[in-house]
Amino acid sequence: MRVIFIGPPCSGKGTQAKLLSQKLSLPHIATGEIFAGAIAKKTPLGLQIQELISKGLLVDNQTTNKIVAERLNDPDCQAGFILDGYPRNLDQALFLNNLLSAKGLGLDRAIYLKVPEEILLMRVKERAATGRHSGNQRLDDNVDILKERIAIFNKETAPLIQYFKDFGILVEVNGVGLIDEVTQRIFLATNP
Numbered sequence: 001m002r003v004i005f006i007g008p009p010c011s012g013k014g015t016q017a018k019l020l021s022q023k024l025s026l027p028h029i030a031t032g033e034i035f036a037g038a039i040a041k042k043t044p045l046g047l048q049i050q051e052l053i054s055k056g057l058l059v060d061n062q063t064t065n066k067i068v069a070e071r072l073n074d075p076d077c078q079a080g081f082i083l084d085g086y087p088r089n090l091d092q093a094l095f096l097n098n099l100l101s102a103k104g105l106g107l108d109r110a111i112y113l114k115v116p117e118e119i120l121l122m123r124v125k126e127r128a129a130t131g132r133h134s135g136n137q138r139l140d141d142n143v144d145i146l147k148e149r150i151a152i153f154n155k156e157t158a159p160l161i162q163y164f165k166d167f168g169i170l171v172e173v174n175g176v177g178l179i180d181e182v183t184q185r186i187f188l189a190t191n192p
Contacts, residue, residue, distance in 0.1 A: 001026065002105065003082040003190065004096075006160055007113030008153040009146055010120040010127070011175045012182060016113065016135065017084035020190065023148050027076045029085040034067055035059060056148035058156075065095045074098065080108075089156040091162055109190050110164035113175035113182070117150060 001024055005013040014030055021028035027132055035053070068086050071077065087093040100106055109132030124146045164170040171189040175182055 001080040001107045002083075002100070003081075003109045003111060004087065004107060005085075005111050005113065006157060006164070007159075007175060008013075008117075008120055009149045010123045011113040011115040012179070013084050013113055015179060016111075016175075016182060016186055017082045020186060021082040023187065024082070024185050024190075026080045028082045028084060029067065029077070029086070029146055030067070031059075031064060031086045032084070034071065038044070038149075047075075056145040056152075058152060061089070061091050061095070064088075065092060068096070069129075070100055070128075086122070087160065088153075090159055090163060092151060093160055097180065107164075107167070107169055110160070110170045111186060111189065112161055112164075112170060112172045114172055115175040119176055122151060 003020065003024075003026075005017045007013045014032070017030065018028050022027075030068060035046075035049045039050045039053075042047070045063070052059055063085065068083075072081065083096075087096050097106075121143060124143055128142060146149045161172075173189055174183065
């Protein structure tokens, strides 16, 4: 099964993608984690990515597409994968579609985690206050940066909702509630 998660920042994509990957025994591929690894290693790409993220900006399509394409060629992705944070715009969606089509494959589900903006802001304030996010403070655990990233999501990523709806693979899931409640909704939505 090949699944992608769509949702604004702080919607719970990462948490839910990890849980679904465990349930389906498929690799969880998070562009954010790939980027964080490059930042931690202080590679030239990592330093470039860190500068962009600190300004609330996103990594360019060409770099992101290249990293994802390389990762999807790994042997553990042959049976399927869970993509988290990619594609984030129509150009990346077209790239992914062409990449999979060339292998005779396609996506099975695009899960859209729908969360109102006021809940996203509440979540980031809680994260910032507690430092609770995978044990580390994240660069986007800041209300101003979150607002900028929500604006980018609405402009660049929201069109993917209609794009995947047209393909007949979009599943809209209410992302508000306890983690287990949202997980249950996703499991029901992805059950073939």
